[in-house]
Amino acid sequence: MVSEQTGLVGLQAAVMEPEICRGMILLNISLRMLHIKKQPWYGRPLIRSFQNLLRNTAAGKLFYKMVATSESVRNILCQCYNDTSQVTEELVEKILQPGLETGAADVFLEFICYSGGPLPEELLPQVKCPVLIAWGDKDPWEPIELGRAYGNFDSVEDFIVLPNVGHCPQDEAPHLVNPLVESFVTRHATPPASVSAASLYSSN
Template sequence: MASTSSPTLHLSTELKFPFDPSHRRRRKSTFAPSLSSGKTVRSREPIAVRYRRHASPPSSSTVPNAVLKGHTTQDRVQGDEAPCPPQLEVQSRVWNWRGYSIRYQCCGDSGPALVLIHGFGANSDHWRKNIPVLAKSHRVYAIDLIGYGYSDKPNPRDFGDDLFYTFETWATQINDFSVQVVKDKAFFICNSIGGVVGLQAAVMQPEICRGIVILNISLRMLHIKKQPWYGRPLIRSFQNLLRNTMLGKFFFNSVATPESVEGILCQCYHDTSQVTDELVQKILQPGLEPGAVDVFLEFICYSGGPLPEELLPLVKCPVLIAWGDKDPWEPIELGRAFRNFDSVEDFVVLPDVGHCPQDEAPHLVNPLVESFVARHAAPSTAST
């Protein structure tokens, strides 16, 4: 969920503190003028701007937004005008990985395999609006990265000077999961830091990944390489302070409350009506599990590892990048540069959407995933 980026040296930027607790659930709607009556009516037609690689982006003032191909607003309309068809059952299972219990969810028994990878502070429940829809024509797996959700949370101090919670660890987990559980090549569908995980996994074992869809990837602006030399000692000192004193636990306890989680979500969701009590609980509850505080502090003190711009040139599979243009944490102005990489075949702007498009705007994200997978899926006989 939360980003690890910041354009400044504000060291609390993992969760973009301080936030305004009063910034909650302001309902936002997209409206369009009625051509027939002159009145204002709610627009039901989702739109997105698609930028092909190496093509000049259209001017928003002269070129209308392109409607997502093959997509209708059926899912939204059915909720108001027709009974919804029964959804496929989503199963929650446990996978033993190197002696650790890993929670994952799965749904669907035919079609290409998709592995859904969540962002920082989130878990596989953040894909709850995507799993049953995509499972109609795919085998869908959503995993809790080790340290998050309801997967085990080993204490990072048990590994001595070696870092455990790294993108290499999570990438290895994803690749092993694809081999041992999915038992097939897979498409990786990723959000935020999950995008870095998916890219790292594809670089480490390119024979496993068939393609990657990335939603608002973390730019990792607190990475040591992106900090001026004079700021690096300050960052290290603050990280040591969080790790080795009670300040870190105090910071975590201030975050791990319903009010704080709601406030953080209302920052990163442009449509704050999507920040429901259900969502708050699905993000918060696993964070109250034993060991969660140590994982939290370990990762926000992790300023090394790969950057997305270092991984993209090494990826051999096709990549689609979609970006909510109202993301306050990962500015789309910086993200647009990624469309110039050879591996990125498409850069899609999601209008009026924040940092977590899969949950805030699934009616835009699900068709994007379906069309991307359809373009690149080869016949597969594997099934669960």
Template sequence: MASTSSCSFTLSSFKTPIPNSQTRTKYPSLTPSIISISTQNSLFSSFSSSGRRVFSCLDTDPVAETIGSSSSEVEVRIGKWKWRDYSIRYQYSGDSGPALVLVHGFGANSTFDTVIFLNSDHWRKNVPFLAKSHRVYSIDLIGYGYSDKPNPSEFGVNSFYTFETWGAQLNDFCNDVVKGEAFFICNSIGGLIGLQAAVMEPRICKGIFLLNISLRMLHITKQPWYGRPFIRSFQSLLRNTAVGKFFFKSVATPQSVRNILCQCYHDTSQVTDELVEKILLPGLEPGAVDVFLEFICYSGGPLPEELLSQVKCPVVIGWGDKDPWEPIELGRAYGNFSVVEEFIVLQDVGHCPQDEAPHLVNPLVEKFVARHASAKDNASMTTV
């Protein structure tokens, strides 16, 4: 796996499939309908997938990055938003149409030996395309990317980095920056955040498109009773100790990040130097290690099946069928919830479809939004 030979932790023996016996009695059965189908410029500059050199500077006022193909140019800007006295970085593009908020993933897999640091740059292949007919925003959630990373120890016994925190942040972002309702387009753990936000403030979310949502296999309730004490002890060992910091350091390297991405991307040709840089460098920011260790030790909170049973807005689920972390065999169960309109199989795609196969994902997002957008959404609006 991605960690070095001197530091590898495995909890796979404690992994249990979902839905478990309790879940089966509470949630739908397994018969879904299936459809197949910048970092700081003081550090470096990189090439976008279109071949254009892209610069961004985060220690000045928001600047514009121009990203696009030879046939059309789409301007992607970087903004800063003050949330609860913390600085939050986001990207935005597009002047009219329905608002889309793209929510990145992050975290560890169910064996703890594969970790990934994601941020709003992971949507760089989607924002320019979708911005042609939508107002598009991608946000660095607090603790990740180039947003502030307050130390979790500042908040005492109550954890700050929870789905409730990020859900509240997402809703406040829609109120303060988007200035209204939005569709949430989410990958992996970001799907839990989109669902949590929709449960907390139903009036804001018009619909959710979930891509390979995290099944939260590290959740304490998904472990057998005999494994739970070991998991809690292991999490205690990782959090705020030299062991945890060594673990983080062992995977926060270009080669480790590349190895991790080659696991979760089925088409490994999409694992470029640019992608490795965009994922790794925010993970080297001050405070990133404390945030990361806090989150991978977060084994409570909501499960996707609990949130899906509460949301009121329409949901579509897309799933890369070659995902090694969130197997599609388990994911199919989520297509059976009443709010889920479609469960779409993305063939020969891994855990991050939006980046590995944007040619498949972008049209599906457009179709979903068009189906639920109102006349008001489609009216021309000026981005604030």
């Protein structure tokens, strides 16, 4: 089960090494709206300049210092969680602590400045295993109206709407997500008869 940007990594792995993947669940996968192919032509120079500013000057580290605080993390989570009561102090600290480690700023800046690579709509047609997509209908960052198109690919066995759920369904609504995971695993855990014991061993 993968979500947001990790969903792209999972899709890429399933395309490059199909033998390691029997199925995949994607949760609110990133639409990659800042990808170079989705940027309006007139906005590309400005976006590129802003990304270069963050990546190559002290402005990026200053920006990250402003973001990597308990208050900022809490505010961001309250934007993406529809049920803000789920944004607890424990959650804020669990998300903040890795961001205070050495090198975290560089990772963050590379993440927000990256506009290349494959798009989900380019990878999904290449995936050979079944894919289940679930999407919180209150996601403010990855609008479900745009995400629904992913349900049209042959590899996608179902597109499930999670009502009144924001950007992080696995955290905000585990009571909705966990049954989907259990059902999906039950359906696809048994390998095809043609898969040998040796190949099973190498893929686990």
